[in-house]
Amino acid sequence: MSPWITAAHAIIQREVLRFVHQRGRFLAALVRPLVWLVVFAAGFRAALGLSIIPPYQTYITYEVYILPGLCGMIQLFNGMQSSLSLVYDQEMGSMRLLLTSPLPRWWLLLSKLMAGVAVSILQVYVFLAIAAGFGITVPWVGYVLVLPALIVSGLMLGALGLLISSTVRQLENFAGVMNFVIFPMFFLSSALYPLWKMAESSALLRDICAVNPFTHAVELIRFALYQRLEPWALLWVVLGFAMFFGLALVGYDPARGIKRRPARGG
Amino acid sequence: MGGRMTALSVQDVSYSYGAKQALRDVSFTLTPGRFTALLGPNGAGKSTLFALLTRLFVTGQGQITVAGHDISRQPRAALSQIGVVFQQPTLDLDMSVQRNMSYFAALHGLSGRDARARIDAALDRLNMRERASEKVRALNGGHRRRMEIARALLHDPKVLLLDEPTVGLDTASRHAITDHVHTLTETGLTVLWATHLVDEIRPADDVVVLHRGQVLAHDRAETIAGGAELVDAFMAMTAEPEGTPA
Numbered sequence: 001m002s003p004w005i006t007a008a009h010a011i012i013q014r015e016v017l018r019f020v021h022q023r024g025r026f027l028a029a030l031v032r033p034l035v036w037l038v039v040f041a042a043g044f045r046a047a048l049g050l051s052i053i054p055p056y057q058t059y060i061t062y063e064v065y066i067l068p069g070l071c072g073m074i075q076l077f078n079g080m081q082s083s084l085s086l087v088y089d090q091e092m093g094s095m096r097l098l099l100t101s102p103l104p105r106w107w108l109l110l111s112k113l114m115a116g117v118a119v120s121i122l123q124v125y126v127f128l129a130i131a132a133g134f135g136i137t138v139p140w141v142g143y144v145l146v147l148p149a150l151i152v153s154g155l156m157l158g159a160l161g162l163l164i165s166s167t168v169r170q171l172e173n174f175a176g177v178m179n180f181v182i183f184p185m186f187f188l189s190s191a192l193y194p195l196w197k198m199a200e201s202s203a204l205l206r207d208i209c210a211v212n213p214f215t216h217a218v219e220l221i222r223f224a225l226y227q228r229l230e231p232w233a234l235l236w237v238v239l240g241f242a243m244f245f246g247l248a249l250v251g252y253d254p255a256r257g258i259k260r261r262p263a264r265g266g
Numbered sequence: 267m268g269g270r271m272t273a274l275s276v277q278d279v280s281y282s283y284g285a286k287q288a289l290r291d292v293s294f295t296l297t298p299g300r301f302t303a304l305l306g307p308n309g310a311g312k313s314t315l316f317a318l319l320t321r322l323f324v325t326g327q328g329q330i331t332v333a334g335h336d337i338s339r340q341p342r343a344a345l346s347q348i349g350v351v352f353q354q355p356t357l358d359l360d361m362s363v364q365r366n367m368s369y370f371a372a373l374h375g376l377s378g379r380d381a382r383a384r385i386d387a388a389l390d391r392l393n394m395r396e397r398a399s400e401k402v403r404a405l406n407g408g409h410r411r412r413m414e415i416a417r418a419l420l421h422d423p424k425v426l427l428l429d430e431p432t433v434g435l436d437t438a439s440r441h442a443i444t445d446h447v448h449t450l451t452e453t454g455l456t457v458l459w460a461t462h463l464v465d466e467i468r469p470a471d472d473v474v475v476l477h478r479g480q481v482l483a484h485d486r487a488e489t490i491a492g493g494a495e496l497v498d499a500f501m502a503m504t505a506e507p508e509g510t511p512a
Contacts, residue, residue: 003375010372014358021360097356100320101373102346255323 007103008111015082015115016122029078029123030130033070037131041066053194055226063136067128068222069191071146074127075120075154076185076214080177082116083161087252099254106249113162113245117154124150142225149224153217156237159244160213166251189215190222213240272331273298273456274319274425279328281314288314289479292328296425296458296472301451303467303487304460306476307504312460313353315476316429319458320350333424346374349418351428357410359403363394366402367417374421381420388416408439412446425456432466440466464497477504 001009019025045062052059086095086109098108128143138146164181186192188205189212199206209215216236223230274296281289289311296302306312317323319330321341330337335344357366364385371381389395392412402410411431418426428447432440444466451457459466467473469488473496474481482503483490491499 001377006372006375006377010369010377014361014369017361017365018358093352093354093356094358096320096322096352097350097370098373099322100345100348100350102342103373103375104342255317 004103004107007101007108008114011098011108011111012115012118015112016118019119019122026123026126029074030127032077033074033127034130036066036070036073037063037136038134053196055223055228055230061136063131063134064138065194066192067131067136067138068225069186069189069218071124071127071150071221072153072157072189072191072214072218073186074123075117075150075157075217076182078116078120078123079154079157079159080161080164080182081174082112082119083158084165084174084177086112086162087165095254105252109162109249109252110245113155113158116158117151120154120158121147121150138225139227141227145227146221146224149220152234152237152241153220156213156217156241156244159241159248163244163248163251166248166253185212185214188212189218191215191218213237216240272296273333274458275329275331276315276319277329277331279315279318279325279330281311281318281323281325281327287479289318292476292479292481294474294481294484296456298424298456299451299454300472301448301457301459301468302472302474304458304474304476305462305464305467305500306460307462309478310462310476310504311479312462312476313429314479316350316352316427316460319427320348321345346421347424349421349423349426351411351414351418351426351431353429353431353433355410355414357402357414360401362399362401363389363405363413364398366413367420370417371420376421384420388420392416406439407435408442411435411439411443415443415447415450419450419455423455425458426450427458427460429460430462431459432461432463464500467496469496475500475503 041063056064098112099105101108125143128138131137161177164177188209190198190209191214195206195209195215198209213236216233219230220233220237223233272295276295277293279289279292280287292311292315304312304315314323318325319332319337321337321344324338330344332344333347335347337344358369361369367385367388368377368381371377371385376384385398386395389398392409394409394413397405397409402413405413415426415428415431426447431447432443435443447457447459448468448471461467467487469486469491471487473483473485473487473490475483475490487496490496
């Protein structure tokens, strides 16, 4: 095996094993979208009438509508969380070890992103299985076809997380990221309401939603679940990934977690 | 001296954290197959230097070469010749000894039979083969450290860097680890051992004394001691004049 593949494989395997061992993190990652699906959607369905919009071919319930958005939300949280830990304390030791590898740094970081994506996909599938248990299902082929969409969207969101944690000094804890990144991205997207609905209340908000890369990640997932490719969303997500990852590589400084307290150590 | 005959060479390296200068024109060259202690009090700049040697930090000032490879121009070739043991443990406690080792081997592109053979040999040397499937959490501090040293050598580096590797260990483990690393030089390995503890250094070892980011001395320990105790010479060298803020 090529050294590149060997290393990437090991990095992904380690991350997945660690995640499976951390039951608390697994549970937290599942409870969040399930609360939205079971509690929020049940209360909200009556308030929102949905018309037939692609990719759906019939009237759908609100739970069905927000399912892809919640898959995206899992990936959004996961992407931010794993990228933050990559730059700050928790993973500092293991990052130092990782960076002693003679492989190029961009490859090591990409492998780390892929590892985060693998973990997020695991979460999404468990979530989809539980949702199916509640009777919220998609066509079975959709469960397979959504996989490539999840890979691309997960990479884009992970790269965004890496970019933010590498460059924005103020956002060094999860609460900050939650307030200033996750919530705006999630609410200003098509995850909870279709864009035409948003346009009814404000054209400006609709436009913001339309340029939000998270909207396109959600739409990519939504269309893939119904066996359709949304090329515009794919393009947007891929471009977003390339841009975020490129900028993150420039901004990434592995020393950051240490430099904040140069007085420590010898 | 920057040629291929030297294992590790540091030339005129400076580094600052903003306005605070951590290293100032640091230069020294390690002789292959020797144990060199990087001796300095806390805050001397040892960890900063280690971060530069492992390319965690990058500085435009000065040159670092490992086995003839300039770390800023040929980072991959240089890194493949370095084994590192960091001050903070970097083991996954909830994974087995074997898995920790194979993860690191994979980071250096080693897999399959080759990796397994190297890991088995490393564990045999530590008499830990039968504990390969145990979780690292079950090992005591001394064993964990030995394991990290063995892991750092899996890819046969020419230089082994250890940043205060005995921190947090009891006296017996500390001596055992110090002895162990000294014997490693018999195989031709070059060792740079950062410490602030003089008793980890033997008279025949090389010593680089680092203080306030500058090299104060580089010689054999016995020469630096000048017939007295090394600790006294070290204290005299690094004593703060009265009234100087630490």
